[in-house]
Amino acid sequence: MHIKEWGNGVTEYILLGFLMQGNMTGYDMKQHMSMSTSYFVDASFGSIYPSLKRLVQKGFVELKETIENGKLKKIYSINEQGKEEFEKWLSAPILVSKTDISSALAKIFFFRYLPFDKAILLIERYIRDIEQYKKSLSELKPKIEKKADEFSLGTLHFGLDYYDFSIRWYKSYLKNLKQKIQ
Amino acid sequence: MHIKEWGNGVTEYILLGFLMQGNMTGYDMKQHMSMSTSYFVDASFGSIYPSLKRLVQKGFVELKETIENGKLKKIYSINEQGKEEFEKWLSAPILVSKTDISSALAKIFFFRYLPFDKAILLIERYIRDIEQYKKSLSELKPKIEKKADEFSLGTLHFGLDYYDFSIRWYKSYLKNLKQKIQ
DNA sequence: TGAAGCATGTAACGTGTTACATGATTGG
DNA sequence: CCAATCATGTAACACGTTACATGCTTCA
Numbered sequence A, B: 001m002h003i004k005e006w007g008n009g010v011t012e013y014i015l016l017g018f019l020m021q022g023n024m025t026g027y028d029m030k031q032h033m034s035m036s037t038s039y040f041v042d043a044s045f046g047s048i049y050p051s052l053k054r055l056v057q058k059g060f061v062e063l064k065e066t067i068e069n070g071k072l073k074k075i076y077s078i079n080e081q082g083k084e085e086f087e088k089w090l091s092a093p094i095l096v097s098k099t100d101i102s103s104a105l106a107k108i109f110f111f112r113y114l115p116f117d118k119a120i121l122l123i124e125r126y127i128r129d130i131e132q133y134k135k136s137l138s139e140l141k142p143k144i145e146k147k148a149d150e151f152s153l154g155t156l157h158f159g160l161d162y163y164d165f166s167i168r169w170y171k172s173y174l175k176n177l178k179q180k181i182q
Numbered sequence C: 001t002g003a004a005g006c007a008t009g010t011a012a013c014g015t016g017t018t019a020c021a022t023g024a025t026t027g028g
Numbered sequence D: 001c002c003a004a005t006c007a008t009g010t011a012a013c014a015c016g017t018t019a020c021a022t023g024c025t026t027c028a
Helices: A010-021 A026-036 A045-057 A080-091 A102-109 A116-146 A150-181 B010-021 B026-034 B045-057 B080-091 B102-109 B116-146 B150-181
Strands: A061-068 A071-078 B061-068 B071-078
Touching: A010 A026, A010 A045, A010 A061, A010 A071, A010 A080, A010 A102, A026 A045, A026 B116, A045 A061, A045 A071, A071 A080, A102 A116, A102 B150, A116 A150, A150 B102, A150 B150, B010 B026, B010 B045, B010 B061, B010 B071, B010 B080, B010 B102, B026 B045, B045 B061, B045 B071, B071 B080, B102 B116, B116 B150
Parallel strands: none
Antiparallel strands: A061 A071, B061 B071
8 A cells, every 4th residue: 555645636635625615516517617727727627527436435525316307416514534635745846847837726726725924935945956956957957968069958948937836926926925914 | 530630649659759760668768767857757656657658659750779787678669650740749739728837848848850931930929829819818807806815815916927928938938949940 | 431539448558656675895 | 796777578457438228307
């Protein structure tokens, strides 16, 4: 048996996050996505419905079937266990992914459900982690440069500049957040 | 029967790209990755070996088994069909992914195998496509803002700023490339 | 009446990770 | 001699997409 830090099932956590606001159907959640998270996570129905089934099986979500206007509706709601799981996910460090922005954004998107100071700490740690990644890549740079051409060198610079951009962005974001509470 | 534009099997294309440089083993390719593409694509052996098997099955790659220092070695080489497939992939538009940087970088990384002017055109088109994405998100912005809090608003701004950063970055990169050939 | 939207879901397929499994050589 | 590196691979599992499949209501 092995612990899976987070399983990468970002979709499931997004669904839990939506249910924190109130009960709704799978269809509703898809609507929510396209109007709020679509620029970083936009799951299809073929992913949403199985995810919901799993969430029920895992005991994080409750299901009530109703008939409204002749249409079958499955109203989902989050229970205590689900809330705990969601908060556990939120409280865990934001993972730096070299290539995937969505897992970080997904978490921050729901940070209103975390105590403000905890959120701040996680973002601060995230920044430090990105800085670490940037440092590693910088150290790898000379090795890569030796056999790089115009184009592959470009991708390396993009990587470094992207880390810089992220660090700067999150620092400024953090500053903004902190000012708001004073 | 449906056409799959590119199948998203970026790993397979990376492997083909390495084989453009010369023949090597799966193990070699892993080494290559960690020393050149690891900051955007770094497949595990559990992905590399099956990918190579598939590439052979698809008829893009040839395999020669040798024994060197008592160790079994499988030397892979790319054939004409493989080169065609690789070039087809390179020549296809760079897809804008909202969340995944790696697919774009993977392609640009190998642009030396494309005629210079073709590469330039693809990057120009890519920039236009990002601009389109940014425009779409900007248009969605007011809708999202209506129900956004401090944090979810942050992720929206990150999205927009990331598009801006990318556009600016690629424009400057393009300028640099063009200067080099004059 | 017919299209769009509401509402659900499955099946095939692709592709990735981690853990497991094996075994040789090389260098300290 | 033992660890690291070279070298291969499989199996279980997770997760996602697309296409397919169904059927009701609402509105032009």
